[in-house]
């Protein structure tokens with residue numbers, strides 16, 4: 001059972017945020033059912049207000065957590081309730097730098113990670129291979145490896161995350177932020193789905209690209225659609 005720290009403002013624990021916590025739990029179950037995280041891996045958070053985030057716990061299997069297992073952290077990283085993920089600094093950095101961010105989802109989906117292992121030379125997935133991806137996310141950068149849970153990890157994410165809401169963390173996982181939990185979850189689905197298609201294409205003979213003029217046309221369409229993950 002999570003314990004409250006003394007001197008914290010979250011005196012009533014998680015009860016006022018039960019519906020948000022249950023939403024996070026539902027997303028975690030979905031991630032686990034799709035095998036996009038294993039055991040205690042991965043983390044999900046939402047920004048409750050300007051000062052606090054609700055985040056998944058450290059050390060627990062995300063497929064089996066309940067809403068009471070979640071943790072509350074303030075914007076400086078001070079724990080208000082529970083035992084937050086060791087990757088909370090990464091989440092806090094995203095909320096600090098991106099005022100529009102309301103939710104962050106970070107699982108470890110196998111195909112997304114596998115591309116960063118197989119192709120360490122790639123700075124992003126070959127987005128010009130898939131029409132849907134250009135339109136839905138714009139691009140999928142691959143951030144260089146950084147030790148999880150460190151400040152260095154927060155630093156490697158930017159400025160890419162200011163121009164796109166999805167990314168692969170090399171040899172580690174995938175990351176998406178959104179103006180809602182659904183948008184962030186959709187971003188992860190886009191990353192892993194594209195990674196699976198590219199893996200299948202690679203196995204079937206190789207990855208090819210759209211004609212340059214068609215790709216340019218799609219980029220213009222994407223600009224018109226705006227920055228959100230679709």
Ligand SMILES: [Zn+2]
Nearest residue numbers: 042148172173
């Ligand atoms: Zn991770």
